[in-house]
Amino acid sequence: MQTEVYTxxxxxxxxxxxxxxxxxxxxxxxxxxxxxxxxxxxxxLHFGIELDSLLVFDFTKTLRENIKESPETFKPVVxxxxxxxxxxxxxxxxxxxxxMPIVNKHGVLLGRITSDxxxxxxxxxxxxxxxxxxGVNDDAEEEEDxxxxxxxxxxxxxxxxxxxxxxxxxxxxxxxxxxxxxxLAILMPIxxxxxxNAGTQSLTVVVRQxxxxxxxxxxxxRTIRKEVLISVANGLFFAVIMGVxxxxxxxxxxxxxxxxxxxxxxxxxxxxxxxxxxxxxxKLKVDPAIGSTVILTTLTDVVGFFSFLGLATIILL
Amino acid sequence: MQTEVYTxxxxxxxxxxxxxxxxxxxxxxxxxxxxxxxxxxxxxLHFGIELDSLLVFDFTKTLRENIKESPETFKPVVxxxxxxxxxxxxxxxxxxxxxMPIVNKHGVLLGRITSDxxxxxxxxxxxxxxxxxxGVNDDAEEEEDxxxxxxxxxxxxxxxxxxxxxxxxxxxxxxxxxxxxxxLAILMPIxxxxxxNAGTQSLTVVVRQxxxxxxxxxxxxRTIRKEVLISVANGLFFAVIMGVxxxxxxxxxxxxxxxxxxxxxxxxxxxxxxxxxxxxxxKLKVDPAIGSTVILTTLTDVVGFFSFLGLATIILL
Numbered sequence: 001m002q003t004e005v006y007t008x009x010x011x012x013x014x015x016x017x018x019x020x021x022x023x024x025x026x027x028x029x030x031x032x033x034x035x036x037x038x039x040x041x042x043x044x045l046h047f048g049i050e051l052d053s054l055l056v057f058d059f060t061k062t063l064r065e066n067i068k069e070s071p072e073t074f075k076p077v078v079x080x081x082x083x084x085x086x087x088x089x090x091x092x093x094x095x096x097x098x099x100m101p102i103v104n105k106h107g108v109l110l111g112r113i114t115s116d117x118x119x120x121x122x123x124x125x126x127x128x129x130x131x132x133x134x135g136v137n138d139d140a141e142e143e144e145d146x147x148x149x150x151x152x153x154x155x156x157x158x159x160x161x162x163x164x165x166x167x168x169x170x171x172x173x174x175x176x177x178x179x180x181x182x183x184l185a186i187l188m189p190i191x192x193x194x195x196x197n198a199g200t201q202s203l204t205v206v207v208r209q210x211x212x213x214x215x216x217x218x219x220x221x222r223t224i225r226k227e228v229l230i231s232v233a234n235g236l237f238f239a240v241i242m243g244v245x246x247x248x249x250x251x252x253x254x255x256x257x258x259x260x261x262x263x264x265x266x267x268x269x270x271x272x273x274x275x276x277x278x279x280x281x282x283k284l285k286v287d288p289a290i291g292s293t294v295i296l297t298t299l300t301d302v303v304g305f306f307s308f309l310g311l312a313t314i315i316l317l
Numbered sequence: 318m319q320t321e322v323y324t325x326x327x328x329x330x331x332x333x334x335x336x337x338x339x340x341x342x343x344x345x346x347x348x349x350x351x352x353x354x355x356x357x358x359x360x361x362l363h364f365g366i367e368l369d370s371l372l373v374f375d376f377t378k379t380l381r382e383n384i385k386e387s388p389e390t391f392k393p394v395v396x397x398x399x400x401x402x403x404x405x406x407x408x409x410x411x412x413x414x415x416x417m418p419i420v421n422k423h424g425v426l427l428g429r430i431t432s433d434x435x436x437x438x439x440x441x442x443x444x445x446x447x448x449x450x451x452g453v454n455d456d457a458e459e460e461e462d463x464x465x466x467x468x469x470x471x472x473x474x475x476x477x478x479x480x481x482x483x484x485x486x487x488x489x490x491x492x493x494x495x496x497x498x499x500x501l502a503i504l505m506p507i508x509x510x511x512x513x514n515a516g517t518q519s520l521t522v523v524v525r526q527x528x529x530x531x532x533x534x535x536x537x538x539r540t541i542r543k544e545v546l547i548s549v550a551n552g553l554f555f556a557v558i559m560g561v562x563x564x565x566x567x568x569x570x571x572x573x574x575x576x577x578x579x580x581x582x583x584x585x586x587x588x589x590x591x592x593x594x595x596x597x598x599x600k601l602k603v604d605p606a607i608g609s610t611v612i613l614t615t616l617t618d619v620v621g622f623f624s625f626l627g628l629a630t631i632i633l634l
Contacts, residue, residue, distance in 0.1 A: 006369075022373040032413065034351060051368035052323075052350040056339040093440075096349065096433035098415040114431040117412035119439060123410075126443030127525055130450070134521035142520055150547040153518050157551055160514045161559065164507040172502045178502050179497075181392040185502035186488045189509065189618070190481040196475045197452065204451035205458055208444055230467040234474055243479065259512050283344065303507070314578045 001102055004030055007037045008063060010046060015059040025212075034074070034099040037109055038063055045109040048076025072253055078103050082108055085121060090213060092118045103156040115211040129211055133204065134288035135160070156294070163298035167192070170302050174309035177317060183250040184312050187259055191308045194238060195266035195300030202227040202274025203296055207288050210278055224275045231271020232264070258315050262308035269303045318419055320428040323347055324354045327363060331383060332376040351370060351416045352393070354426055355380055362418055362426040365393025368389055395420050398427055401437060404413060409435045446528055449606035450521065452477070473611070478617035484509070487619050491626035500567040501629050504576055507559065508625045512583035512617030515551060519544040519591025520613055524605050541592045548588020549581070556580040575632050579625035586620045587613075 006024075008017040017036065024030045036054055038047040047067055048189055049057075053074070059065040067074055077095050079088045079102050092100065100114045124138070129137050135156030140148050171178070171188070178185050206223060206276045239260035247256030253274055278288035323341075325334040334353065341347045353371055355364040364384055366374075370391070374383040384391055394412050396405045396419050409417065409432070417429045441455070448455050454472030457465050459619070488495070495502050523540060524574035526532045532540055564573030594612050595605035 012431070018372050021369075024371070025373050027479050030369075034415065051372065052338075052342070052347075055335050055368065055372070056342050094435070095438050096431075098351065098432050109587075114413070115415050115435075116410070118432075118436065121530065122436060122439045123443070126440070126447070127529070130443070130521055130525055131448050133447070134450075134517050136518050136522055146543055146546055149543075150550050153515070154551050154554060157511060157514060157555060161555060162506070163510060164510040165562070167510075168507055169502050171506070175499045175503065179499045182492045182496045184487050185505075186492065187550060188502075189488070189506060189622075190485055192506065193481040193484075193614075193618075194474060197474060198470070200451050201453050201473070204447055205453055208447050212440065212444070226463055226466075229463055230470060233467050234471050235473060238478060239476060245482070254551070274450060297510075301510075 001111040001113050001117075005037055005101070005109065005112050006030055006033045006035065007039050007043075010038055010040060010064045011062050012073060013060070013062050014054070015117055017063065018054075018059065020249075025053065032114060034114075035101070035112065037076070037101055037112075038067070038074070039109055040156070042132060043109055044107045045076065045078065045103050047071070047074035048078075048101055048316040049074050058112050067234050068099065070149065071176060076101050076301045079113065080105060086125065087120055088113065089118055089125070125211065129207060129289045132287060132291075133207065133293050135293065138309065159291075159294050160297075163301070166298060167301035169303055170305045173306075174313060177313045181312065183246075183255060184309060185245055187255075188305055188308050189260050190242065191259060191266050192301045192304035194242075195270045195304045196264060196297045197229050198234060199270030199296045199300050202231060203278060203292055204269050206275045207292065208279045209290050210282050211287050215279075223279065227271040227275035228268065229271075231267045231274070235264040235267030238267070252316075254315055255312075258311045259308065261311055262304065265307045266300055266304045270300050318428040318430050318434075321347055322354055322418070322426065322429050323350045324345050324356050324360075324426065325356060326382075327355055328379050330377070330379050331371070331374045334380065335371075335376065343381065346573045349431065351431075352418070352429070354393070354418055354429075355384070355391070356426055360393065360426055361424045362393070362420050364388070364391035365395075366391050368559060371577075393418055396430065396580065397422060399570070403442065404440055406435055406442070426485035442528065445604075446524060446606045448606075449554045449604060449612050450524065452610065474612050476608075477614075480611060480618070484622055487622045488626065490623075492627055494630045498629065498633060500563075500569070500572060501626060504563055504572075505622055505625050508576060508579050508583050509618045509621035511555060511580060511619045512587045512613045515548050515611065516591040516613045516617050517585030519548060519588050520595060520609055521568055523592045523595045524609065527599055527605050532596075537596050540596065541589065543590035544588040545585065547586075548584045551582030552581040552588075555584070560561060569633075571632055572629075575587060575628045576625065578628055579621065581626045583617055587617050590616050 036049045039045050076090055079100050081102055081104050100113050102110045104110055128138050137152040140152035178210045242257035242263055243260030246259045273296055277292045281288040355368045356362050359486040394408055396417050397420050398419055416429050418429050419427045445455050457469035559580055560577030562574035563576045564570045590613055594609045598605040
């Protein structure tokens with residue numbers, strides 16, 4: 001926020017207001033001005049006049065007289081000092097603003113926020129989302145301190161280690177099955193990997209669309225439905241392909257059936273949780289990008305290994 | 318780009334220029350104006366005067382006379398009509414602009430681009446990057462056409478299937494080793510998963526910092542060094558933890574040594590290629606976000622399985 005603003009009181013003459021501005025300008029006190037903020041004696045903000053409108057005013061009259069004809073035109077879009085920054089960015093985009101006055105809860109003008117602040121904030125928000133999806137902390141990365149960045153990343157990797165061990169425990173349940181058919185060990189990462197990737201696609205789209213404000217509350221069901229449909233359609237497609245490949249590779253038709261079925265199950269799970277996880281986090285007022293990847297890939301790993309090895313135990317042994 | 322611009326020729330009187338503007342404004346022909354563009358008779362752009370500067374001009378003189386005192390102040394930052402959009406965004410951010418004139422190669426004014434265009438472009442670029450990292454195509458997702466989005470995602474999943482099969486072929490090389498020690502099948506996804514995650518952290522940071530213009534050409538070596546250092550440090554840390562867990566889990570000390578060594582190798586590879594892949598793609602003038610995830614995870618899967626099962630064959634059998 002910048003605290004230097006161009007202000008004037010309602011009853012001043014436009015000519016004088018512009019002359020004052022010229023004086024301030026010559027002293028180098030005001031830069032990058034787009035608005036004249038019209039206040040009363042206690043600095044309460046009443047109107048915001050863009051300079052292109054000010055140019056069209058009758059310079060011989062007062063601001064009040066000029067505004068009187070269409071006061072609603074000059075009611076500024078304001079931000080409260082305690083408002084959330086994403087709501088402010090949203091207003092900038094919605095109203096195509098270049099500058100916005102900031103007021104306290106009594107409506108008193110405190111300063112302004114300008115488009116160059118908004119460029120930075122939009123970029124920072126996007127960086128945050130990308131980093132959170134990948135398990136990276138923006139603040140820790142910003143400095144050149146390798147130790148700090150490394151520690152912050154290690155926290156995420158610790159979480160990932162725990163979930164990888166959980167997936168391994170699931171595999172461990174089927175130790176006997178694996179021992180009797182080594183082809184299962186060879187093929188099992190494929191089902192988990194496809195689930196993880198399909199789920200990440202859904203997750204990324206939903207996280208980003210939530211951040212851009214493109215998914216309203218009533219769209220939740222439609223969003224989940226879309227992601228599940230896409231995921232199941234691709235699940236069926238890759239089930240056939242991988243089923244055929246596995247059947248020929250290990251010369252065993254039923255192995256193809258097992259991998260095909262588990263592929264469909266895992267991609268269904270991937271699409272469903274890829275959309276549900278960020279929607280639920282958003283509902284709980286948690287950043288949908290934080291932690292959603294690790295929850296999702298734990299699910300696709302566990303379901304991938306369990307369905308593949310479980311079906312193999314039932315069908316093949 | 319908007320083609321309605323506020324223009325005037327150099328030798329006109331400021332008072333007249335403002336009166337003309339008021340007329341246009343009353344007819345509702347010009348909105349959201351921040352600049353007066355000063356041109357010559359053949360529409361070639363000479364100066365850009367922000368309205369806050371125009372207010373300070375001597376209204377009785379011509380534009381030329383007012384500008385004469387400090388003409389360099391009014392040299393506008395312009396965009397050529399064939400300039401790349403990311404370069405235009407970069408100028409907006411660098412010079413804190415709200416509006417920028419667009420000229421053809423002869424310097425003739427064609428229109429203007431304003432901050433609300435830039436808000437959208439910054440957001441679109443970030444969406445593109447996030448989507449590309451996850452294997453999603455922005456254009457295909459934009460419409461409500463589920464079939465189109467599904468097909469576009471399937472292309473990416475096909476690539477992933479090929480690389481997953483490649484990783485499985487690597488596992489297949491060690492079929493005998495796996496058969497003689499089922500613990501290896503249980504533990505092997507852990508090494509691949511940790512490598513994939515650590516690599517994705519490096520990749521995401523480098524892709525984003527490249528996009529934000531924060532990594533210059535001479536920073537390539539320093540960037541790779543930083544990512545490898547972080548990755549190896551975390552590799553050592555998790556090697557010890559996972560080594561101890563694996564030793565106790567399967568009551569076999571040397572199994573711990575095998576998983577520890579392969580963890581270090583795979584995280585070294587992850588940090589190295591997580592930074593090198595986007596840097597090389599950028600150098601080749603390819604979008605560093607497209608395809609980099611699939612190249613990286615192929616490498617971390619292959620190296621993860623190969624190093625773990627290879628070391629196990631040498632050390633344990």
